[in-house]
Amino acid sequence: CVKQKHLSRGSYRQSEQACWLLTEIPKPSAHLATGPQQEQRTFYEFRTYSIRPDQNSAFLKLTNEKIHLRTAHSQLIGCWTVEYGGLNKFFHIWQYVSDSYSQRAAVRAAVAQDPSWISEYISKALPLLTAQDNEVLYLVPWSRLKQGGVFELVTFQMRPGGPAVWGGAFQAAMSAHDAPGYGKLLGAFHSEFGLLNRVHALWWFESADHRAECRHRAHTDARVVAAVRNSVAHLDSQRNQLMFPCPFSPMK
Structure with missing residues (x-):
């Protein structure tokens, strides 16, 4: 079990090493951790984009063609379209592994300065969206x-x-x-x-x-x-x- 430690409100982090792909089913013996950040410091960013209803196909086609420009900078775990529970939604998960949030900051800076990503994707994708949301989470x-x-x-x-x-x-x-x-x-x-x-x-x-x-x-x-x-x-x-x-x- 995870050793519990007292933290201030809103500061709950994992204290065990998280493994994204396990070869065997782990025994359910560990609680959600409240200790220091996990040893490998791996975190995941959940991003949800709301697409204009009349532009859903156009957005997915563009993303299919240009997603390689973004995955050149960091690891994409998966991306999905929502069938039930919220229409015209594009949900995707990105993984970051670093001693801090510096890797994500570096990735975001590099992406912002990538002319191909800006001209071939972002400038065309943003008009097709109505909203963007993101969360940082630990596995x-x-x-x-x-x-x-x-x-x-x-x-x-x-x-x-x-x-x-x-x-x-x-x-x-x-x-x-x-x-x-x-x-x-x-x-x-x-x-x-x-x-x-x-x-x-x-x-x-x-x-x-x-x-x-x-x-x-x-x-x-x-x-x-x-x-x-x-x-x-x-x-x-x-x-x-x-x-x-x-x-x-x-x-x-």
Whole structure:
């Protein structure tokens, strides 16, 4: 288990080494950490773009053709379009590994000075968008990845207090779904910047019908119901989005 340490409000970070791709399913023994930043200092930026409804196809075509200009600067984990739970949304995840936030700052500076990126993509993409949003998050130590199928992003807005208060109950609820096979938990991320006490859980399913079947079976499992009931006591709101990977997404 992660050794818990007291931190000031809003300063909850992982204290274990996070591994993006694990070869085996880890035992669910670690709570969401509240200690110092993880040893490898890997963090992820979630970016969500809202596309003008009449420009969705144009934006995706342009991004497909020019995304290589951006991935030349840093690692793209995956990108998806939202099918249910929010139309005309483009969601993508970027990974940064550094001793601080200096790598991201350097990447952003380099991108801003890249004439090809500016002239061939940004200048053409921005008029197609209505809004942009981003968050910085850390991957919890009991997460893993799988590729293929469809993806569900579940966003939980937990009550104030941080993982020291709700981390154990949240992990138990996730594990109750993941361990019996009611979906595959690819990654769970807790917020560092953006709305605090927010957790994103990224799930994998073979298809939308497979997801519906898993949800139905989970709702009849007494262990899942009990674990969710305990976690809900710490929950303010929840949002689910079913997403399809883009053809150019590294994660499919």
